Amino acid sequence: MPIDLSLLIPEIAACGLALAVLGADLIWPRLGGRRLGIMTAVGAAAILLVAFLRRDAVGVTLGGLFIADAYAGFFRLIFLAAVLLVALMSADFVEREVRRPGEYYTLLLFSTTGFMLMAAAGDLMTLYLGLELGTISLYPLAGYLKREPRSGEAGLKFMIIGAASSATLLYGISLIYGTLGTTVFADLRRSLFEASRSIGGGWAVPDSALALGMAFVIAGFSFKMVAVPFHMWAPDVYHGAPTPVTAYLSVASKCAGFAVVGRVFLGPLLATAPQWAMVLAGLSFASMFYGNLVAIPQTNIKRMLAYSGIAQAGYLLVGFAAVTPLGAASTLFYLLQYTFTNIGAFTVVTVVAQATGREDIAGYSGLSRRSPALGFALLLLLLSLGGIPPLAGFWAKLYVFAAGIGAGLWWLVTLGVLTTVISLYYYLMVIKQAYIFDPVDTSPIPIPRPAALTLLICTAAILVLAYPQPVLSLAEKAVRMFFVR
Amino acid sequence: MDNAIHWIQAHVLTLLLASPAAASVIMMALPRAAKLAVRLTAAVASGATVLIAGYLFFAYDRGAGGIQFIEKVAWVPQLGLSYHLGVDGIGISLVVLTAFIISTGSFASWTVEHRTKEFYAALFALVTGVFGVFVAMDLFFFFLFYEIAVLPMYLLIGIWGTGPKEYAALKLTLYLLVGSAFVLVGLFGIYFYADTPRHTFDFIELSRSGGFNLGLQRIIFVLLYVGFGILAGIWPLHTWSPDGHASAPTAVSMLHAGVLMKLGAYGVLRIGVGLLPAGAQFWAPLVGGIAVVNILYGAMSAMGQTDLKYVIAYSSVSHMGVVMLGIATLNAVGLNGSVFQMFSHGIMTGLFFALVGLVYEKAHTRDMPSMGGFASRMPGIAAAFTIGGLASFGVPGTSGFVAELLVFLGAWRAGGIFTYLAIFAVFGIVVTATYVLRVLQRVFLGPFKEHYEGLPDARTTEWVALVVLAALLILLGVLPGPMISLIDTAVRSFVP
Numbered sequence: 014m015p016i017d018l019s020l021l022i023p024e025i026a027a028c029g030l031a032l033a034v035l036g037a038d039l040i041w042p043r044l045g046g047r048r049l050g051i052m053t054a055v056g057a058a059a060i061l062l063v064a065f066l067r068r069d070a071v072g073v074t075l076g077g078l079f080i081a082d083a084y085a086g087f088f089r090l091i092f093l094a095a096v097l098l099v100a101l102m103s104a105d106f107v108e109r110e111v112r113r114p115g116e117y118y119t120l121l122l123f124s125t126t127g128f129m130l131m132a133a134a135g136d137l138m139t140l141y142l143g144l145e146l147g148t149i150s151l152y153p154l155a156g157y158l159k160r161e162p163r164s165g166e167a168g169l170k171f172m173i174i175g176a177a178s179s180a181t182l183l184y185g186i187s188l189i190y191g192t193l194g195t196t197v198f199a200d201l202r203r204s205l206f207e208a209s210r211s212i213g214g215g216w217a218v219p220d221s222a223l224a225l226g227m228a229f230v231i232a233g234f235s236f237k238m239v240a241v242p243f244h245m246w247a248p249d250v251y252h253g254a255p256t257p258v259t260a261y262l263s264v265a266s267k268c269a270g271f272a273v274v275g276r277v278f279l280g281p282l283l284a285t286a287p288q289w290a291m292v293l294a295g296l297s298f299a300s301m302f303y304g305n306l307v308a309i310p311q312t313n314i315k316r317m318l319a320y321s322g323i324a325q326a327g328y329l330l331v332g333f334a335a336v337t338p339l340g341a342a343s344t345l346f347y348l349l350q351y352t353f354t355n356i357g358a359f360t361v362v363t364v365v366a367q368a369t370g371r372e373d374i375a376g377y378s379g380l381s382r383r384s385p386a387l388g389f390a391l392l393l394l395l396l397s398l399g400g401i402p403p404l405a406g407f408w409a410k411l412y413v414f415a416a417g418i419g420a421g422l423w424w425l426v427t428l429g430v431l432t433t434v435i436s437l438y439y440y441l442m443v444i445k446q447a448y449i450f451d452p453v454d455t456s457p458i459p460i461p462r463p464a465a466l467t468l469l470i471c472t473a474a475i476l477v478l479a480y481p482q483p484v485l486s487l488a489e490k491a492v493r494m495f496f497v498r
Numbered sequence: 499m500d501n502a503i504h505w506i507q508a509h510v511l512t513l514l515l516a517s518p519a520a521a522s523v524i525m526m527a528l529p530r531a532a533k534l535a536v537r538l539t540a541a542v543a544s545g546a547t548v549l550i551a552g553y554l555f556f557a558y559d560r561g562a563g564g565i566q567f568i569e570k571v572a573w574v575p576q577l578g579l580s581y582h583l584g585v586d587g588i589g590i591s592l593v594v595l596t597a598f599i600i601s602t603g604s605f606a607s608w609t610v611e612h613r614t615k616e617f618y619a620a621l622f623a624l625v626t627g628v629f630g631v632f633v634a635m636d637l638f639f640f641f642l643f644y645e646i647a648v649l650p651m652y653l654l655i656g657i658w659g660t661g662p663k664e665y666a667a668l669k670l671t672l673y674l675l676v677g678s679a680f681v682l683v684g685l686f687g688i689y690f691y692a693d694t695p696r697h698t699f700d701f702i703e704l705s706r707s708g709g710f711n712l713g714l715q716r717i718i719f720v721l722l723y724v725g726f727g728i729l730a731g732i733w734p735l736h737t738w739s740p741d742g743h744a745s746a747p748t749a750v751s752m753l754h755a756g757v758l759m760k761l762g763a764y765g766v767l768r769i770g771v772g773l774l775p776a777g778a779q780f781w782a783p784l785v786g787g788i789a790v791v792n793i794l795y796g797a798m799s800a801m802g803q804t805d806l807k808y809v810i811a812y813s814s815v816s817h818m819g820v821v822m823l824g825i826a827t828l829n830a831v832g833l834n835g836s837v838f839q840m841f842s843h844g845i846m847t848g849l850f851f852a853l854v855g856l857v858y859e860k861a862h863t864r865d866m867p868s869m870g871g872f873a874s875r876m877p878g879i880a881a882a883f884t885i886g887g888l889a890s891f892g893v894p895g896t897s898g899f900v901a902e903l904l905v906f907l908g909a910w911r912a913g914g915i916f917t918y919l920a921i922f923a924v925f926g927i928v929v930t931a932t933y934v935l936r937v938l939q940r941v942f943l944g945p946f947k948e949h950y951e952g953l954p955d956a957r958t959t960e961w962v963a964l965v966v967l968a969a970l971l972i973l974l975g976v977l978p979g980p981m982i983s984l985i986d987t988a989v990r991s992f993v994p
Binding site: 407412480 | 657
């Protein structure tokens with residue numbers, strides 16, 4: 014089979030861009046964080062355009078290790094959009110706070126490259142390598158502010174727990190390999206479906222070693238998805254890491270977790286769906302319940318958003334737990350809008366923290382008076398996170414709930430709908446500070462231009478996605494091949 | 499030119515939604531200091547909705563009946579979801595009500611000085627949602643507009659309210675969101691289990707379907723009744739409403755008690771009774787029983803209040819009981835009365851809240867024991883309050899009489915337990931008369947309390963709400979025919 018490298022153009026380009034940014038910083042050390050950030054964003058935008066235009070260039074290459082299909086293409090768009098937005102919003106932050114800006118953007122881009130490779134993996138090992146490249150690049154980023162002890166703590170914690178989760182994942186992979194004798198997705202899928210057919214289409218797990226392997230794999234992925242009970246690293250890391258890094262982490266790392274869950278469980282392990290679907294439903298239940306309740310008493314907005322992210326993982330899992338084309342597509346749609354919404358919310362946090370030095374929710378009092386644009390953006394973004402129509406977050410929740418009920422998961426959807434109301438409580442608490450309370454300090458808050466552009470893109474996206482049809486079609490196309498036998 | 503007129507006629511309901519929505523966006527874009535421009539935008543936009551509502555009222559073909567002015571655009575075809583608008587007689591009467599309340603409410607809030615543009619922008623966003631609910635013919639868009647109508651309330655009460663406004667705003671919002679969670683699950687139930695060729699949210703397709711499993715109808719009706727009922731203020735889930743209404747600024751109280759509570763009743767009627775007739779049949783005695791509790795409990799509570807605004811707020815709880823009792827009768831007379839009561843109570847409570855707002859603004863108190871003799875200084879306000887009060891306990895010649903008469907006749911006709919319910923409900927009217935007359939006596943009659951020296955009557959724009967709404971109450975009482983014949987065309991489709 015000839016090697017068709019043209020299928021890897023976005024990945025190669027992202028890697029090249031990472032090296033170009035590093036080189037530019039070496040050659041012209043006076044460029045500064047702002048210009049490098051804009052360079053990264055422009056480059057990412059160009060790659061995003063290429064990836065979008067080449068979305069129909071599908072195929073398998075590198076001897077089956079790399080699958081460029083619609084699913085990989087969809088996640089490419091998400092990861093590239095995430096790095097584009099985060100590079101933009103970081104520009105002023107990096108200029109002010111970070112001593113070596115080149116490495117910052119390079120690490121971000123390497124992480125993106127890793128996640129893109131992972132989403133397109135055709136084999137458990139490629140998947141693992143991509144995931145590690147994506148995650149390891151994030152460890153130093155989380156600890157990037159060396160003078161801040163909390164940032165260092167975040168980096169260390171993230172690394173230790175990340176390593177543990179990788180080990181768990183790897184052990185699961187080795188068990189799957191041990192039972193079925195292959196790591197290639199296509200072969201795994203075939204042999205499991207054959208085993209299922211041989212016992213009349215029923216439960217298709219031939220032995221308990223495979224079941225154990227699946228359990229470990231789910232645990233490993235759950236760290237990335239930040240699903241309860243594998244969530245405990247998130248609040249501390251989100252809190253301590255530099256805010257733009259948190260923004261990237263909260264979106265890209267989570268999307269990566271869901272990308273691999275879809276790739277592995279809807280792909281090779283689809284025949285065993287009756288077994289893992291209930292586990293995913295259980296994780297979803299626990300995440301919605303725990304995340305939403307613990308978010309209520311938070312006083313720091315980054316921690317609040319961390320717990321809200323745990324809850325969102327619960328909603329996202331409903332779609333996959335349904336194991337239907339609509340369910341999988343709705344999770345993908347959810348991820349896409351979540352990317353814009355969450356990065357937007359963290360952009361507001363970054364801007365406010367830079368201007369006022371405050372990250373506590375009380376620091377947002379009177380935000381709508383100090384900066385009407387920032388206040389309004391925060392209002393829209395939080396309401397979208399809370400699933401208020403007609404914003405994108407509402408459609409996302411609607412789809413996953415509809416898919417859940419369609420699959421008979423009444424109990425899960427009922428909890429989902431009720432916890433959505435709970436979630437609105439803590440989102441409204443922030444809105445109350447921003448809109449109802451008068452500002453203590455009335456000085457206006459300036460928005461740096463790149464961050465303003467990020468906010469504009471994010472809020473425009475959640476408004477445009479009120480017409481969800483085109484993106485939903487794209488998502489449906491992306492998951493269709495999983496359900497074709 | 500002909501093309502333009504034709505286009506407008508074909509999209510009249512979209513225009514109805516677009517005018518407040520556009521107004522809201524324009525207001526947000528206006529500079530902070532341009533308060534007059536904001537107010538004029540509000541006046542123009544609400545005037546436009548009155549014109550459109552008037553057009554609907556007169557252009558609706560009563561002979562043909564049914565759902566008219568239909569617009570339909572596919573939105574998400576995979577899910578059977580479409581942007582589908584249309585109105586029948588019930589929808590039109592409530593659209594007319596909303597248009598009157600928002601236009602008079604805009605004038606009643608003319609004096610809002612604090613963050614004027616945000617106030618009107620949020621108010622008109624809310625109104626867009628209200629109109630949307632009344633004209634949506636797709637369950638999904640119905641829900642979407644329903645949520646849009648609820649959320650701005652949080653800011654409107656939280657920022658511009660009085661008293662324990664943050665508490666009231668949060669309580670109201672969370673109660674209503676819990677309600678919408680119930681509604682959403684119920685709508686999903688209809689979507690997935692209705693006997694249609696393919697899953698659809700389309701109201702007309704669903705109402706043509708063969709109905710579905712009896713047991714499920716009963717379960718789903720309860721979900722919808724509880725969900726919508728929270729907004730309609732059914733006992734014992736009404737406690738958000740007195741707090742919310744009392745804390746809200748004038749125009750918001752008018753809109754909320756006048757129109758938003760009707761969204762709840764409208765939801766029970768349109769979706770609960772319309773799509774789940776067997777479920778409604780099964781639960782009707784309970785719905786009727788709770789309605790009577792509402793009537794009596796609301797009236798008794800109103801009697802015990804000393805805060806003028808709480809009296810009006812509890813009277814809404816009581817009057818919504820009449821609406822729900824009318825729905826529970828499930829016969830043409832009762833349903834006609836119920837919808838007529840929605841309209842009549844909307845106008846009446848709008849008038850009351852406008853008046854309370856004026857009294858508070860001028861006397862700076864809502865504490866009734868400290869007031870007295872205000873009629874000598876503000877005769878216009880006192881006269882309007884008297885008209886509203888008479889309508890409230892259903893004196894012949896006012897709209898309240900027609901509405902309550904129809905509801906009680908309907909209850910009588912329904913027979914069985916409803917006969918007894920009607921008797922209890924009539925007793926509620928006596929209590930209502932007591933508290934209304936007591937308010938009149940304490941606030942407006944008796945000797946004038948001297949420390950309120952210099953109390954002015956209503957001025958310029960403030961007259962608009964008073965005159966328009968009071969005149970409507972009497973007009974509908976004397977000449978209920980056109981309105982009832984309109985409602986009746988729609989009610990016929992609900993009863994076998």
